[in-house]
Amino acid sequence: MDGMVDENGTVDPLAPSPPPVAISSVGVVTQQQLVASTNIVHLTLPASNNHAQTQVQSVIQPNQQSVIQTAANIQPVLGKGNVILVSKPNSVIQTPQGSLHALQVVETTASDDSYSDDESPKKRRDLLTRRPSYRKILNDLGGGEIAVIPAGAIQISSGEGGQSIHTLSMTNSGTAGAAIVQYAQGQEFFVPVMAQSGNITSGGGEDQARKREMRLLKNREAARECRRKKKEYIKCLENRVAVLENQNKALIDELKSLKELYCKQKTE
DNA sequence: GCCGGAGACCGTCAAGAGAA
DNA sequence: TTCTCTTGACGGTCTCCGGC
Numbered sequence: 001m002d003g004m005v006d007e008n009g010t011v012d013p014l015a016p017s018p019p020p021v022a023i024s025s026v027g028v029v030t031q032q033q034l035v036a037s038t039n040i041v042h043l044t045l046p047a048s049n050n051h052a053q054t055q056v057q058s059v060i061q062p063n064q065q066s067v068i069q070t071a072a073n074i075q076p077v078l079g080k081g082n083v084i085l086v087s088k089p090n091s092v093i094q095t096p097q098g099s100l101h102a103l104q105v106v107e108t109t110a111s112d113d114s115y116s117d118d119e120s121p122k123k124r125r126d127l128l129t130r131r132p133s134y135r136k137i138l139n140d141l142g143g144g145e146i147a148v149i150p151a152g153a154i155q156i157s158s159g160e161g162g163q164s165i166h167t168l169s170m171t172n173s174g175t176a177g178a179a180i181v182q183y184a185q186g187q188e189f190f191v192p193v194m195a196q197s198g199n200i201t202s203g204g205g206e207d208q209a210r211k212r213e214m215r216l217l218k219n220r221e222a223a224r225e226c227r228r229k230k231k232e233y234i235k236c237l238e239n240r241v242a243v244l245e246n247q248n249k250a251l252i253d254e255l256k257s258l259k260e261l262y263c264k265q266k267t268e
Numbered sequence: 269g270c271c272g273g274a275g276a277c278c279g280t281c282a283a284g285a286g287a288a
Numbered sequence: 289t290t291c292t293c294t295t296g297a298c299g300g301t302c303t304c305c306g307g308c
Contacts, residue, residue: 218293226295
C-alpha cells in the first residue's frame with residue numbers, strides 16, 4: 001500500500017507494499033504490534049516514571065528513514081544517536097542509517113508469503129498493480145476475523161490456564177437474520193445468523209423472496225463492513241500523512257541547522 | 269422557528285474479482 | 289460456469305449549523 005514514493009516525494013497510498021518487516025525489541029520496547037502491509041507499527045514504550053506507558057506509532061520503510069510518531073510527549077528513553085522531538089504533539093524519531101539503537105528491523109518469513117520466489121510473473125504483476133481490498137488491508141492490520149456464531153452467550157478464554165474469560169452476549173438474536181454481538185468492553189459487531197434448516201421452504205416465489213431477502217441482508221452487512229474498513233483505512237492514511245509531515249518538518253529543520261553550521265565554519 | 273446547505277450514514281444495485 | 293465477496297455509485301434520511 002505504501003512505500004511507493006514518486007519523484008515529488010508524494011506517497012501513493014494505494015501502491016503495493018513491500019514485504020512487511022517485524023520489529024524486535026531491544027531494551028525499551030516492551031510491546032509491539034506489527035501492522036504489516038501498511039508498515040505502521042504500534043509500539044508501547046515504558047514511560048520514564050514506570051507508571052504510564054507511551055503509545056508510539058512508527059512507519060517503517062525498508063529503504064528509507066523510519067519515523068516514530070508519539071501520541072503524547074515521551075521522555076528520551078532511547079540511546080544516543082537518536083533525534084527525539086518531545087516538545088511537539090507528534091514527535092519524530094529519526095533513524096538515519098540505523099541510528100535508532102532501540103529497534104532492530106528484521107525480515108519476517110511467516111506473516112506474508114505473497115512475495116515468494118515461485119510466484120508467477122503475472123501474479124506478481126497483479127500484486128503490484130491491483131489495489132488491495134479493505135478486507136486485505138484490515139487483515140494485514142491484524143483484525144478482521146469473521147465467525148458465524150450460534151445464538152447464545154459465548155465465553156472466550158484468552159489467558160493462560162483459563163484466566164481472563166470474556167463474555168459475549170448476543171442481543172436481538174431472536175430476530176430473523178442477524179444479531180448484535182456485544183463484547184464485554186462495549187464493542188459491538190454484527191453477526192448474520194444462518195437460516196434454520198426447518199424454515200427453508202422449497203416453494204418458488206417464496207423461496208425467491210427469501211433468497212433475495214438473504215442477499216439484501218448480506219449485502220447490507222457487507223456494505224456496512226466495507227464502509228467501516230474504508231474509514232479505518234482513511235484514518236490510517238491520515239495518520240501516515242501526519243507522520244510524514246512531521247518527518248518532513250524535522251528534516252527541513254535539520255537541513256537548516258546543518259546549513260547554518262556549514263556557513264559558520266566556512267566564515268571562520 | 270423555518271429553511272437550505274453540508275456532511276454523515278444507510279440500503280440497494282451493479283460490476284468486477286476470486287473461489288469453488 | 290456459477291457463486292460469493294467487495295466496493296463504487298446513487299439516492300434517501302437524519303442531524304447540525306448558519307442565515308433570515
